[in-house]
Amino acid sequence: MPRTAVALSRLQAGYQGKQVLDIESAEFPAARLTAVVGPNGAGKSTLMAALAGTLPSSGAQRNDYEGRPAFVPQHSAIPEALPCTVFDAVAMGRWAERGPWRRLNAADRAAIDDAMDRLEVRHLAEQRMSALSGGQRQRVLVAQGLAQRAELLLLDEPDAGADPKARGLITDAVRAETRSGRTVVQVSHNLAEARQADHCVLLHRGRVHAAGTPDDVLTPTTINEVWTPS
Ligand SMILES: Nc1ncnc2c1ncn2[C@@H]1O[C@H](COP(=O)(O)OP(=O)(O)OP(=O)(O)O)[C@@H](O)[C@H]1O
Structure with a gap:
């Protein structure tokens, strides 16, 4: 058990x-x-x-x-008007550990890149969150959750709002989390x-x-x- x-x-x-x-x-x-x-x-x-x-x-x-x-709520609190890129949104996942004003270190960057890769949003890194489709946005928010590396x-x-491919990415990411003990x-x-x-x-x-x-x-x-x- x-x-x-x-x-x-x-x-x-x-x-x-x-x-x-x-x-x-x-x-x-x-x-x-x-x-x-x-x-x-x-x-x-x-x-x-x-x-x-x-x-x-x-x-x-x-x-x-x-x-x-790490909490990914149903309605994320990233305001539409905030000039926040996909990278910024995923990087916010590191704030819990480092606070918003500290520079990202190599471990933070590795966690951010890994999370973006797993949800296949790295090519969107410089896009504004406000320019994403609903399904892309969900993937980014899950990536933000993964980047926290929380237990x-x-x-x-x-x-x-995620399409079958995005659902599959999320399912795979969740499974990888439980396999690694989370x-x-x-x-x-x-x-x-x-x-x-x-x-x-x-x-x-x-x-x-x-x-x-x-x-x-x-x-x-x-x-x-x-x-x-x-
Ligand atoms: N911020 C809020 N202020 C007041 N009542 C709320 C608030 N959020 C939810 N509720 C009420 O709490 C109850 C449960 O809502 P909750 O969102 O937890 O349900 P849910 O199971 O997640 O529903 P759904 O499947 O629609 O997402 C509902 O009656 C809802 O109206």
Whole structure:
């Protein structure tokens, strides 16, 4: 059994007094890919923000990993008007470790180049982010996440708007991360893709409806319970 990278118990989180998440317990195995699935509004993005520490939560979160997590949110915060190139965007992934004003060293550059190569965006390095297509932008944002070399990588629908080739690059990158011992938690609306994960957490109305192997979680019964309109 893999060790647990993150264990949650009685986690509650929400917005402006509105409680969205109420999770009795959930575990995310280390060096494995966990797919977080559930219908719109189930609380998937809220869970990712709580795991990333960008949204306050109550309850207990036991982390068994070093450093800060890398978080690729669903709607990235790079403003359209910012004159930011693809290289700059991926380089921001190094800020967590070095701060924004320090010069990039050789290790930073290697991490940035490797991430751009893996997502095949190096040829776009000098392009403005604002000039990219939606799918190209997603690839760059995943590259920014990879460049952080974090032990926990949180991806919120990284393949939204990505074409099959881009989806394949993202899948390969995620697999390489878990092979090298990193833990990945990925929100997905694609159940076929979620079935390929090592572990699956199915959220419904802010609670964990089922968790375990994808085969155990994504049964016709649970899918019916969660996705059938009431
Ligand atoms: N910034 C916010 N302020 C207030 N309420 C929010 C905010 N973000 C999300 N919510 C609410 O929290 C609930 C869960 O939203 P969340 O985005 O976590 O769901 P999700 O499962 O990621 O949905 P989707 O599949 O549509 O991305 C929804 O009812 C949503 O309206």
